[in-house]
Amino acid sequence: MTNAKPASATAAPHLEGVSLTGFFDASPVATFVINTEHVVTYFNKACEKLLGVNAADMIGERKLGLVFYNNDRPVLADLIVDGTSSVGVASLYTNQAHRSKLIADAYESEGFFPHLGDGGRWLFFTATPLRNADGSMAGAVETLQDITDRKRAEEDLLKHQSKLEELIEKRTTELAQANRTLLEDVARREAAETALLSRNTELNELNAKLSMAQQHLVQSEKLASIGQLAAGVAHEINNPIGYIFSNFGTLEKYLTDLFQMLVAYEKAEPFHGNAQTVLALATLRNSIELDFLKEDIPTLMRESREGIVRVRKIVQDLKDFSHVDANLDWQFANLNQGIDSTLNVVNNEVKYKADLVKDYGDLPDIQCMPSQINQVVMNLVVNAAHAMGAQRGKITVRTGVAGDKVWFEVADTGSGIPKEVLPRIFDPFYTTKPVGHGTGLGLSLSYGIVQKHHGTIDVQTEMTKGSTFRVMLPVKQPNPPVADGALPT
Ligand SMILES: Nc1ncnc2c1ncn2[C@@H]1O[C@H](COP(=O)(O)OP(=O)(O)OP(=O)(O)O)[C@@H](O)[C@H]1O
Ligand SMILES: [Mg+2]
Structure with missing residues (x-):
């Protein structure tokens, strides 16, 4: 095989x-x-x-x-x-x-x-x-x-696929929309956060201003109570000074009489019979230096009188400035006197920086709250002193009448106020002074006080030449003041 x-x-x-x-x-x-x-x-x-x-x-x-x-x-x-x-x-x-x-x-x-x-x-x-x-x-x-079954299956598959694609497209659209919403939400949140941050900054600034205001208030409170204390002491001193002053006059008169008597005794001395007594008197006169005493006592008396007059003036100014007797009461007062007592109180701030010149007009008494008007004068004069540079300057305080109004102005030869600063000087807390030197409340408080008195305050200024603040006040307030001192609104 x-x-x-x-x-x-x-x-x-x-x-x-x-x-x-x-x-x-x-x-x-x-x-x-x-x-x-x-x-x-x-x-x-x-x-x-x-x-x-x-x-x-x-x-x-x-x-x-x-x-x-x-x-x-x-x-x-x-x-x-x-x-x-x-x-x-x-x-x-x-x-x-x-x-x-x-x-x-x-x-x-x-x-x-x-x-x-x-x-x-x-x-x-x-x-x-x-x-x-x-x-x-x-x-x-x-x-x-x-191939009918296969084709139908393919068609089904295609239908499913297109459905799936539709679904995917729908989902994609939904997702895109959700994404947009999310982005908008994020943007909104970011904007809200930014707004919050800036609000926070504002609040912080406000807080800082508030704490400054509080410090200022505490300071004013302190000043007010020191003022009250000073006024109280002044009041207490005023009485003894009063009788010392009046006794002093009597004492001077008595001394004159005594000196006359002494001269008479001296003239009679040579006619005294007892030589021993004459000798004793001469020895005593030499030992107490009677001639010197006769010369010195009037000088001492004159100087003491000046001292007492000064003390009386200081006491009077303190009383006037604080107006402790009539604090916050509407009353008729003399502006020139108020300015004088205020200048005496702020003299320390001014005397090293400028010469003070007074140029007062004849003023009728005006209806005002004297202690508050004094505050305005004080703020303007202190500002004027602060405006001086290294060179000694001049501060002129003038007063006058204009129709049914009186005015006073404080003019300085200081720095002047820059254009960009000028619109803000009456704003609360606006200051160009270094931290700790000014609160920026002086002019805004003054503005408030002048407004309450239905008056106006304005300023003329020129750089390097100086500034003049002028306050105009009505002699009589438009509404009759009520008993507690506040004006009816
Ligand atoms: N006479 C003046 N010359 C130049 N500048 C002035 C004068 N007066 C006021 N100003 C300006 O106006 C600002 C505001 O003044 P204001 O008195 O309100 O506050 P302040 O003096 O700075 O502080 P405070 O008075 O509260 O201690 C000052 O900081 C200063 O820049
Ligand atoms: Mg000031």
Whole structure:
């Protein structure tokens, strides 16, 4: 026994008793064959089943176009047989048909056939030329495969995919919207945070101002109570000074009398009979230096009188300035006197920096709260003193009458007020002085006091030449002041 192939091995072995029809009918692939006349020569069982026609009705006929397309158009196998496949395929199947990768000259395509089966069928079909031994065209074989399920599955898949894409797009839109909202929210929050921060800064500044105001108030309170104390002491001193002053006058008179008496005694002395007594008197006179006493006592008395007058003046000024007897009461008072007592009190601030010149007019008494007007005078004079540079300057205080009003002004030869500072000088807490030197309340308080008196305050200034603050006050307040000192509103 040998495995060697017989010499005629190139000839295909054939199955005993299986006809070509038998072979086709057994194939599960729907297949038909046409000859060069386009007449169907084979039509297998699977084809009958797939297309729903009998082989007997098809074999020997040329009605494949009717079966597939319901009209007389050629099928793929017809194009192969005619040799017009490339042109025909291009025109009839557009770009759905293409050459087979397995058999040369064979074509394959797929298409939907609406009148086949229930609701139409998708078919995948191939058509291959059949050639004689000499290579000439003998016909064409075409196979058909039902790909409806696959196509439907593909369509479903496509539908799902597009749904999915729609969903993704919707979600993306929603996400973008959410993102926008979030960004807006973040922006809003950032804006709110910025606003909060700036509010916080404002509050801090306000807080700092408040604590300065508090310090100022505490300071004013202290000054007020020191003023009250001083005024109280002044009041207490005023009485003893009063009787010392009046006693002093009497004492001077008594001394004059005594000196007269002494002169008389001295003149009578040589006529005294007792030499011993005369000697004793002379010794005593020398030892007490009577001549010197006679010269010195009047000088001492004059100096003491000046001292007492000064003390009385200081006491009077303290009383006037603090107006402790009539604090906060509306009353008629003389402005010139008020200014004088204030100048005496602030003399210490002024005397090292400037010469004070007074130029007073004749003024009627005005209805005012004297201690408050004194405060205004004091603020203006202290500011004027502070405006002086290294050089000693001059502060002039003038007063006068203008119709039913009186005015006073404080003019200095100081620095002047810069243009950019001028609009702010009456603002509370506005100061150009170094920290700890000014609270910036002097002018704003003064402004408030002048307003309460229905008056005006204005300023003329020139850089390096100086400034003049002028206050104008009505002689009589427009509304009759009420008993507790406040004006009715
Ligand atoms: N006579 C003046 N000459 C130049 N500048 C002045 C004069 N008066 C006021 N000013 C300016 O106006 C500002 C405000 O004055 P204001 O009296 O209100 O406050 P202050 O003197 O600075 O402080 P405070 O009086 O509370 O101690 C001053 O800081 C100063 O710059
Ligand atoms: Mg001031």
